[in-house]
Amino acid sequence: MPSPLHDVVIIGSGASGAMTAYQLTKKGINCLLLEAGPNFDYTKDRQIRAVYDLPYRGFGKPGRFPHVTQANEFTAALWADEKQNPYTFDPKDPYYWVRIRRMGGKTLVWGRASWRLSDYEFKAKDHDGYGDNWPVSYAEMAPYYDQCEPLLRVSGRIEKLPQLPDGVFLEDKSGDSTSIARFISAAKQKGIPTTKQRRAQGTLASSANLLLPDALATGKLTILPNAIAREVTVDKATGKANGISFVDRRSRREFHVRARVVVLGASCLETTRLLLNSKLANSSGVLGHYLFDQFYVKNTVQAIVPEAKNGRAPGGLMGGTGYIPRFTNLGLLGKAKPDKDYLRGYAVDFSSGGTPDPKYFPHYGEDLQKALAAHTNTGFNATTMGSVLPRFENHVSIDPVVKDAWGIPALRISARYSENEFKMATDAMNTLAELCHAAGFEMLGQHDQMVPPGESIHELGTCRMGDNPKTSVLNKWNQTHDVKNVFVVDGSSFVVGGSQNPTLTITALAMRAADYMAEEMREGSL
Amino acid sequence: MAQMMKRRRILQVAAGLPAAIALRAQNPYAAATSGKPDELPKLEAIPPDGVADAQRKFCTGIQLAALKRLCDMVLPRIGETPGAAEAQAAEFLDFILSESPTDRQTLYRTGLDALNTQARAKQGKSFAEVDAATAAEILAPLGKPWTYKDPAEPLTKFLRTAKADILTATVNSREWIQVVSQRNRNAAGTSIFWTEIA
Numbered sequence: 001m002p003s004p005l006h007d008v009v010i011i012g013s014g015a016s017g018a019m020t021a022y023q024l025t026k027k028g029i030n031c032l033l034l035e036a037g038p039n040f041d042y043t044k045d046r047q048i049r050a051v052y053d054l055p056y057r058g059f060g061k062p063g064r065f066p067h068v069t070q071a072n073e074f075t076a077a078l079w080a081d082e083k084q085n086p087y088t089f090d091p092k093d094p095y096y097w098v099r100i101r102r103m104g105g106k107t108l109v110w111g112r113a114s115w116r117l118s119d120y121e122f123k124a125k126d127h128d129g130y131g132d133n134w135p136v137s138y139a140e141m142a143p144y145y146d147q148c149e150p151l152l153r154v155s156g157r158i159e160k161l162p163q164l165p166d167g168v169f170l171e172d173k174s175g176d177s178t179s180i181a182r183f184i185s186a187a188k189q190k191g192i193p194t195t196k197q198r199r200a201q202g203t204l205a206s207s208a209n210l211l212l213p214d215a216l217a218t219g220k221l222t223i224l225p226n227a228i229a230r231e232v233t234v235d236k237a238t239g240k241a242n243g244i245s246f247v248d249r250r251s252r253r254e255f256h257v258r259a260r261v262v263v264l265g266a267s268c269l270e271t272t273r274l275l276l277n278s279k280l281a282n283s284s285g286v287l288g289h290y291l292f293d294q295f296y297v298k299n300t301v302q303a304i305v306p307e308a309k310n311g312r313a314p315g316g317l318m319g320g321t322g323y324i325p326r327f328t329n330l331g332l333l334g335k336a337k338p339d340k341d342y343l344r345g346y347a348v349d350f351s352s353g354g355t356p357d358p359k360y361f362p363h364y365g366e367d368l369q370k371a372l373a374a375h376t377n378t379g380f381n382a383t384t385m386g387s388v389l390p391r392f393e394n395h396v397s398i399d400p401v402v403k404d405a406w407g408i409p410a411l412r413i414s415a416r417y418s419e420n421e422f423k424m425a426t427d428a429m430n431t432l433a434e435l436c437h438a439a440g441f442e443m444l445g446q447h448d449q450m451v452p453p454g455e456s457i458h459e460l461g462t463c464r465m466g467d468n469p470k471t472s473v474l475n476k477w478n479q480t481h482d483v484k485n486v487f488v489v490d491g492s493s494f495v496v497g498g499s500q501n502p503t504l505t506i507t508a509l510a511m512r513a514a515d516y517m518a519e520e521m522r523e524g525s526l
Numbered sequence: 527m528a529q530m531m532k533r534r535r536i537l538q539v540a541a542g543l544p545a546a547i548a549l550r551a552q553n554p555y556a557a558a559t560s561g562k563p564d565e566l567p568k569l570e571a572i573p574p575d576g577v578a579d580a581q582r583k584f585c586t587g588i589q590l591a592a593l594k595r596l597c598d599m600v601l602p603r604i605g606e607t608p609g610a611a612e613a614q615a616a617e618f619l620d621f622i623l624s625e626s627p628t629d630r631q632t633l634y635r636t637g638l639d640a641l642n643t644q645a646r647a648k649q650g651k652s653f654a655e656v657d658a659a660t661a662a663e664i665l666a667p668l669g670k671p672w673t674y675k676d677p678a679e680p681l682t683k684f685l686r687t688a689k690a691d692i693l694t695a696t697v698n699s700r701e702w703i704q705v706v707s708q709r710n711r712n713a714a715g716t717s718i719f720w721t722e723i724a
């Protein structure tokens with residue numbers, strides 16, 4: 001007896017796959033969700049432990065995660081094992097691909113920063129003439145952002161900045177510490193705006209607790225963990241997808257599921273790998289190209305607030321966080337001269353409090369301990385997140401030799417940053433140092449060295465959207481131009497990313513795509 | 527010192543044995559065990575560091591002696607707060623290094639050898655044996671201001687790496703945490719641990 005024909009099969013249980021499942025099941029559509037990783041039991045899979053009880057005293061097993069700087073011995077079990085899940089790159093251009101293969105995907109640990117894009121991104125080409133516009137506008141996206149923010153429980157403050165549209169927030173009424181207020185005032189004097197952070201709230205803010213339970217409660221969702229999608233299969237007669245072949249993670253048994261519609265939400269690069277391995281949706285030749293992310297200059301500046309030294313901080317001086325949204329090149333229209341020697345711009349996360357890392361102090365022994373004691377809770381720190389220009393040459397392809405532990409051909413990644421990003425990073429460093437001085441902070445260190453591409457965990461763009469099937473993989477509904485019943489709902493659909501973290505936009509796009517799918521299915525067009 | 531601590535730990539464990547064993551009643555079944563036949567209780571146990579000597583796995587004897595001296599200089603005991611020696615940071619790093627990628631191993635090997643070479647050139651002794659002033663002279667590169675990029679000079683690069691590793695190996699040790707967490711509850715060194723996937 002053949003297996004049942006599902007309305008929709010969804011690959012991936014992270015932000016994108018889960019949001020699609022949430023929206024489709026609400027509309028009564030039967031979904032089967034395949035997740036490569038195991039299901040988890042929140043209480044059993046996590047326990048409080050002391051660092052000295054771990055075999056490597058918190059260092060972690062040396063060499064286990066050469067490209068996951070976020071991994072530590074406590075979280076080691078979360079990250080995709082690089083031996084089982086290899087990928088390749090030219091050693092000259094390392095790429096740090098950070099993956100989680102568990103129910104909930106990367107939303108199990110995401111930082112939850114949730115910003116909207118604006119038409120400075122959706123219509124970026126109209127502003128500076130570079131690259132392409134998205135085929136959607138902010139006005140089309142706004143109703144979906146409006147629905148996603150309450151689902152993710154995003155807190156924030158209405159700021160009325162055109163480059164960072166306001167949302168439907170849990171209102172953040174917190175005040176600012178004196179040190180943060182000093183930095184904000186220094187920024188204001190230079191015409192640089194600042195905002196409160198915008199973050200998803202709650203003990204956990206993962207797709208596994210915010211989206212999947214409601215989808216399951218409809219009775220329309222079936223979740224299949226440990227199912228690693230190998231290929232989108234196609235009916236040769238119709239040219240349409242007819243399902244997914246997958247391998248069981250533990251037993252390695254091979255299976256096939258049948259579906260009317262296939263939705264890929266395996267995260268940007270895994271989805272792209274799946275399509276490349278399926279030899280599908282690439283009549284344009286751009287599948288896998290235009291890989292970009294946000295570049296990060298972590299701890300661009302590390303300063304101290306001098307009044308806080310030696311434990312003398314008056315109450316209210318230290319603590320708190322804030323954000324500088326992009327503020328450069330906002331006035332451009334057409335090909336006018338930019339106000340910087342680079343295109344687009346960067347954002348900054350800043351925070352006050354904590355003790356600076358011992359590496360900043362040129363001491364050791366008792367002197368070092370004295371210095372650390374004197375600087376307890378004196379720190380001020382800022383990290384830059386810059387927009388990266390989408391460029392055709394940054395791309396992924398299938399490695400001709402390397403396969404993963406289940407025999408699925410691995411990805412080869414080829415990406416590097418360009419002059420535009422390097423100039424922006426240097427400008428960010430100089431600007432932040434200037435602001436710290438103006439705020440009366442003492443500098444301990446500053447730098448403009450970006451982490452390798454990928455490390456920001458915001459990989460985007462390899463199945464880009466567009467109106468023209470010759471230059472894009474997806475149409476404006478996240479539907480592949482080539483195979484009408486295949487949709488891609490993760491960050492690979494992005495055309496331009498800006499300096500904002502992408503997940504809120506990923507969920508808004510997934511919700512919008514699901515609405516479109518549901519309508520098309522109702523009309524019988526899918 | 528470490529031997530004394532180990533002895534104390536063994537005595538503590540021995541003292542914890544249920545004294546009731548000797549007083550069991552006559553019925554051989556009732557007396558056989560106080561354990562419940564249908565339960566698996568969590569048994570109190572300890573990690574090896576406190577009661578056993580770690581076997582040297584990576585360094586030569588003279589390299590390990592240099593590492594111990596370096597540990598003691600980077601984080602000495604200060605008042606009641608244990609230092610790297612009590613935390614057996616050198617022995618622990620020797621183990622970590624034995625499993626580390628080659629570039630890290632090379633950095634440490636050449637770095638520790640450089641400490642010994644310089645010590646011999648200055649005083650005709652190993653780094654572990656030179657006087658405090660000479661040892662401090664050799665560690666002078668640690669006084670250079672921080673830069674994001676690794677210093678080109680290999681000894682400076684090694685010393686910076688070792689400084690960070692020694693601090694981590696010490697402040698993450700049971701010895702350090704047990705003392706410091708008495709003063710500061712935030713220094714308990716606990717966090718959420720994710721179980722490995724089956």
Ligand SMILES: Cc1cc2nc3c(=O)[nH]c(=O)nc-3n(C[C@H](O)[C@H](O)[C@H](O)COP(=O)(O)OP(=O)(O)OC[C@H]3O[C@@H](n4cnc5c(N)ncnc54)[C@H](O)[C@@H]3O)c2cc1C
Nearest residue numbers: 012014015016036101105106111112113229267490501503
């Ligand atoms: C430490 C950290 C901090 C972050 N902070 C932020 C932040 O502050 N703000 C922000 O916007 N974003 C942040 N992110 C990024 C955010 O988590 C991702 O953008 C988001 O999770 C992407 O959703 P996704 O559905 O595309 O992918 P994922 O969440 O990665 O989910 C993809 C799922 O697909 C599964 N999968 C992969 N391949 C297959 C296959 N072949 N078959 C079946 N299943 C498969 C995976 O196992 C995974 O569960 C952060 C990420 C991390 C790790």
